[in-house]
Amino acid sequence: MKIVRAITSVAVTIVIAAFVVAGARPAAAADSIDPDADFKAFRDYFTKRFPNVPLNDFVNGPYSMDAELRKQWEAIDDFPPYDFAIDRGKQMFATPFKNGKSYGDCFADKGIGIRQNYPYFDLQSGEVITLELVLNRCRETNGEEPYSYVKDEMASLTAYMAFTSRGKPFDIKIPNDPRALKAYQKGEEYFYTRRGQLNFSCASCHVQNPGNHIRTEVLAPALGIVAAMPIYRSEWNGMGTMSRRLVTCNSQVRGVPLKPQDELYRDVEYYLSYMSNGLPVSGPGARP
Amino acid sequence: MRGGAARGTALFVAAVLAVVLLAGAPASAQALPGQALAFDRSKGNCLTCHDIKGGDAPGNVGPALADMKTRFPDRKELTAIVFDETKRNPRTVMPPFGRNLILTDGEIEAIVDFLYTR
Amino acid sequence: MRTYLFAAVMCLLTGAAQAASTEADFKTALAAAVAAEQEAGALKNQWIPTEQALAAAKKAAAAGDFNAAVAQAKEAEALAKASIAQAKEQQTSWKAGVIR
Numbered sequence: 001m002k003i004v005r006a007i008t009s010v011a012v013t014i015v016i017a018a019f020v021v022a023g024a025r026p027a028a029a030a031d032s033i034d035p036d037a038d039f040k041a042f043r044d045y046f047t048k049r050f051p052n053v054p055l056n057d058f059v060n061g062p063y064s065m066d067a068e069l070r071k072q073w074e075a076i077d078d079f080p081p082y083d084f085a086i087d088r089g090k091q092m093f094a095t096p097f098k099n100g101k102s103y104g105d106c107f108a109d110k111g112i113g114i115r116q117n118y119p120y121f122d123l124q125s126g127e128v129i130t131l132e133l134v135l136n137r138c139r140e141t142n143g144e145e146p147y148s149y150v151k152d153e154m155a156s157l158t159a160y161m162a163f164t165s166r167g168k169p170f171d172i173k174i175p176n177d178p179r180a181l182k183a184y185q186k187g188e189e190y191f192y193t194r195r196g197q198l199n200f201s202c203a204s205c206h207v208q209n210p211g212n213h214i215r216t217e218v219l220a221p222a223l224g225i226v227a228a229m230p231i232y233r234s235e236w237n238g239m240g241t242m243s244r245r246l247v248t249c250n251s252q253v254r255g256v257p258l259k260p261q262d263e264l265y266r267d268v269e270y271y272l273s274y275m276s277n278g279l280p281v282s283g284p285g286a287r288p
Numbered sequence: 289m290r291g292g293a294a295r296g297t298a299l300f301v302a303a304v305l306a307v308v309l310l311a312g313a314p315a316s317a318q319a320l321p322g323q324a325l326a327f328d329r330s331k332g333n334c335l336t337c338h339d340i341k342g343g344d345a346p347g348n349v350g351p352a353l354a355d356m357k358t359r360f361p362d363r364k365e366l367t368a369i370v371f372d373e374t375k376r377n378p379r380t381v382m383p384p385f386g387r388n389l390i391l392t393d394g395e396i397e398a399i400v401d402f403l404y405t406r
Numbered sequence: 407m408r409t410y411l412f413a414a415v416m417c418l419l420t421g422a423a424q425a426a427s428t429e430a431d432f433k434t435a436l437a438a439a440v441a442a443e444q445e446a447g448a449l450k451n452q453w454i455p456t457e458q459a460l461a462a463a464k465k466a467a468a469a470g471d472f473n474a475a476v477a478q479a480k481e482a483e484a485l486a487k488a489s490i491a492q493a494k495e496q497q498t499s500w501k502a503g504v505i506r
Contacts, residue, residue, distance in 0.1 A: 256452035
């Protein structure tokens with residue numbers, strides 16, 4: 001009896017260890033959520049459709065799609081329009097809160113060179129945590145007013161943090177937890193669901209029509225689309241955070257936007273970031 | 289009825305009918321001509337995706353709209369596409385201008401009239 | 407005969423327009439529109455034109471133009487219902503577009 005129990009407990013330990021070590025999710029049955037299969041299919045779709053675009057170049061959005069546009073972009077690269085945001089963000093990041101704590105206290109590695117890990121799924125609270133969310137929660141925990149998710153202060157902070165991670169490959173994790181898989185799937189659903197009076201899904205433009213023009217604007221591919229955030233957008237004459245981009249995409253299709261950092265927005269950011277795994281952080285970016 | 293009164297009444301009825309017909313019971317009679325509707329960003333906004341003669345800086349998400357009489361001999365088919373192209377092609381990115389109440393029936397008619405001149 | 411013809415023509419003239427809408431009509435129409443828009447909100451799929459029509463309806467009512475107010479409220483209800491139909495249809499059909 002003792003031997004059987006010992007062997008069983010050893011076997012169980014080995015199995016658990018295998019899972020822990022591999023960080024793997026069990027092989028997916030049909031109809032269940034399989035982010036790894038989705039990831040491969042997503043990547044193959046874009047690399048097959050654009051065989052002449054180097055994989056890492058997808059993070060440059062419309063510039064990876066259109067040679068003419070790329071020339072214009074390269075021309076301004078000597079004086080990137082987001083430089084002021086990086087400088088301001090660096091200064092803000094280094095300035096302590098009234099209570100003496102600072103942003104670095106809310107992150108691993110004091111918040112330097114960690115942007116590629118966001119968003120992540122928090123197993124304790126059961127929700128997707130984005131970079132913008134942590135920054136505001138950090139402020140509120142330390143007695144400061146939160147910033148608007150769509151305005152310049154948040155853009156400056158995230159511009160600086162992205163800059164400290166430039167070139168690092170996205171490393172988004174989906175833990176083997178049904179809540180995390182559900183959040184991932186809700187993000188995927190949001191991305192492919194038609195919405196607004198104009199009946200577009202995110203995929204309508206960024207999966208079905210990358211490289212095509214709407215009027216004179218070149219549509220970016222969904223692969224790597226979050227890698228350059230936050231962006232300086234010439235059309236906006238200023239910086240745009242991830243939140244701002246999602247809100248404006250909704251209103252452009254005549255859909256009433258959700259509140260910035262709504263659960264669904266965080267889920268879709270989670271999904272798109274996971275699809276960008278391995279691609280380099282390129283933020284902050286510039287766009288037309 | 290005596291002759292004079294009959295003529296007077298007939299004239300009156302004709303005048304009333306003329307007023308009613310000219311006023312145009314459906315609102316579409318007051319809509320902009322089709323080209324203006326097609327090119328208006330808040331209406332058809334067709335140039336966003338389609339190259340149409342007479343328009344500038346078109347997009348290329350959809351096919352160029354030319355030879356329309358040859359390509360769509362059945363007006364009902366073209367009207368249906370503008371009304372709701374998802375019925376014909378579930379994967380289309382063309383907005384369902386009729387189903388989603390983006391354009392009125394009259395506006396769609398006017399745009400279809402215009403497209404047949406391209 | 408002449409009298410009947412004259413009466414018919416007068417009915418045509420005055421009856422061409424509908425009976426004027428009242429404030430009560432507006433309140434009924436607005437309640438229906440708001441309820442539909444709330445349902446669209448629960449589905450996280452409200453449309454901007456719906457909100458615009460609701461605002462226009464309230465504005466017209468405040469100015470005492472209940473014909474316009476009712477028309478706008480009915481438009482808002484139609485838009486809200488279309489947005490609900492879109493959300494419900496998409497709940498099952500979104501998967502068709504996923505890259506596999």
